[in-house]
Amino acid sequence: MLQNKIIAITSGEPAGIGADICLDLVGMDLPCHVVVLGDMDLLQNRAKMLGKSVNIREFDAFRQPENNTLDVLHIPLRDVCEVGKLNPQNSPYVIELLDKAMSGIQSGDFAAMVTAPIHKGVINDYFGAKMYFSGHTEYLAEQSNTKQVVMMLAGGGMRVALLTTHLPLREVADAITAELIENIAEIVHTDLQNKFGISSPKILLAGLNPHAGENGHLGHEELEIMQPTAAKLRQRGIQISDPLPADTLFQPFYLDTADAVLAAYHDQGLPVLKHASFGGGVNITLGLPFIRTSVDHGTALDLAGTGKAHSGSLKTAVEVAWEMVQNLPK
Numbered sequence: 337m338l339q340n341k342i343i344a345i346t347s348g349e350p351a352g353i354g355a356d357i358c359l360d361l362v363g364m365d366l367p368c369h370v371v372v373l374g375d376m377d378l379l380q381n382r383a384k385m386l387g388k389s390v391n392i393r394e395f396d397a398f399r400q401p402e403n404n405t406l407d408v409l410h411i412p413l414r415d416v417c418e419v420g421k422l423n424p425q426n427s428p429y430v431i432e433l434l435d436k437a438m439s440g441i442q443s444g445d446f447a448a449m450v451t452a453p454i455h456k457g458v459i460n461d462y463f464g465a466k467m468y469f470s471g472h473t474e475y476l477a478e479q480s481n482t483k484q485v486v487m488m489l490a491g492g493g494m495r496v497a498l499l500t501t502h503l504p505l506r507e508v509a510d511a512i513t514a515e516l517i518e519n520i521a522e523i524v525h526t527d528l529q530n531k532f533g534i535s536s537p538k539i540l541l542a543g544l545n546p547h548a549g550e551n552g553h554l555g556h557e558e559l560e561i562m563q564p565t566a567a568k569l570r571q572r573g574i575q576i577s578d579p580l581p582a583d584t585l586f587q588p589f590y591l592d593t594a595d596a597v598l599a600a601y602h603d604q605g606l607p608v609l610k611h612a613s614f615g616g617g618v619n620i621t622l623g624l625p626f627i628r629t630s631v632d633h634g635t636a637l638d639l640a641g642t643g644k645a646h647s648g649s650l651k652t653a654v655e656v657a658w659e660m661v662q663n664l665p666k
C-alpha cells in the first residue's frame with residue numbers, strides 16, 4: 337500500500353512561487369512519494385514559463401511514482417491567475433487546498449502535509465468580516481478543533497518556538513499569561529519527544545522585555561509571570577530555563593545547551609533564525625493531531641515565473657515532515 341506513505345503538498349498562493357518550487361521537486365532525491373495539490377493548468381503553464389519539461393499527471397494513490405513526473409491532485413482555480421499578481425477571487429481555492437490536504441490526512445490517504453506559501457493579506461481582502469485569516473498555523477488549529485498549537489521554525493542549527501504567533505505587537509504583552517506559557521512549553525516538550533525523538537528536551541525561555549526586565553526595572557512580566565511559571569514547569573519535569581535576555585540568548589554559549597528556544601513573539605525569534613538559514617529552514621506546527629510543515633519564506637510575488645526562487649526550504653520541509661512521520665509512536 338502506498339497510501340499512508342504519501343505527503344500532500346499544498347501549492348499555495350497561485351500568483352506566487354508555490355508552483356515554481358513544487359515543480360522543482362521533480363528530480364530531487366526525496367525520502368517519500370509526494371502529491372501536489374493545485375490546478376494542473378497552472379502548473380503546466382508555470383512549467384512552460386520556466387522552460388521545464390515535466391510530466392504532470394493526475395494523482396492516483398495506487399500508481400508508483402515515476403521519473404520526471406509530478407503527481408497532482410487537481411483542484412481548479414476559481415478565476416484567472418496572472419503570475420505575480422494577486423487575485424482575491426482565488427482565495428477560496430487557496431483555502432480549498434488546505435481543506436483537501438487535511439481531509440486526505442483524516443481519511444488516511446496522506447501521512448502529512450507540507451504547505452507552500454500563501455498570502456494572508458489577499459485572503460483577508462476576499463473574506464473580509466466572514467473569516468479572519470492570520471496564517472496556516474491558526475487556520476489548521478481551528479479546523480482541527482485544536483485549542484493550542486505552537487509555531488516552531490528550525491534552521492541554522494536551532495529551533496525557535498513562539499509564545500505568540502501572528503499577533504500585533506501592541507497585543508503581545510497582554511497575551512503572555514502563565515496558562516499560555518504552560519500550554520506552549522508542554523506542547524514543545526511533548527512534540528520534541530514524540531516527533532523529534534529527543535528523550536529529554538531542554539528549552540531556553542526568552543524574556544519579553546529588554547534584558548529580561550532588568551529585575552523588574554524594565555517591565556514586570558518576567559518576575560510576575562514568566563519566572564514563576566518556568567519554576568512550576570520544572571517541578572513537573574519540563575526542563576525550561578528562567579527567562580533570559582533575548583539579545584544575548586542566541587549565541588552558542590546558550591544554544592549549544594538546548595534543543596529549542598521559546599521566544600515571546602514572532603519578530604523576537606524568527607529574524608535570528610531566518611538570518612541564519614533563510615531559504616533552507618522549515619516551519620513546523622506543533623500540537624496538531626497531524627503533521628504539518630512549511631517553507632520558511634513567503635509568496636515572493638516578484639520571483640514567480642522567473643526561475644530565481646530557491647526551493648531548498650520546500651525540500652527541507654518534506655524531509656522534516658517525513659522524519660516526523662517516522663518518529664511517531666507506532
Ligand SMILES: NC(=O)c1ccc[n+]([C@@H]2O[C@H](COP(=O)([O-])OP(=O)(O)OC[C@H]3O[C@@H](n4cnc5c(N)ncnc54)[C@H](O)[C@@H]3O)[C@@H](O)[C@H]2O)c1
Binds near residue numbers: 453632
Ligand atoms: N509559509 C507561508 O505561507 C509564509 C511564510 C512567510 C510569509 N508568508 C506570506 O508571504 C507574503 C509575502 O511576505 P514577505 O514579502 O514578507 O516575504 P517573502 O518571503 O515572500 O519575500 C521576502 C524576500 O525574500 C525573497 N524570497 C522569498 N522566498 C524566496 C525563495 N524561495 N528564493 C529566493 N528568494 C526568496 C523575495 O523575493 C523577497 O525579496 C505575506 O503575505 C506573508 O504573510 C507566507
Ligand SMILES: N[C@H](C(=O)O)[C@H](O)COP(=O)(O)O
Binds near residue numbers: 470606619
Ligand atoms: N510566521 C511564518 C514565517 O514567518 O515564516 C509565516 O508567516 C507562516 O505562518 P503560517 O505557517 O502560520 O502560515
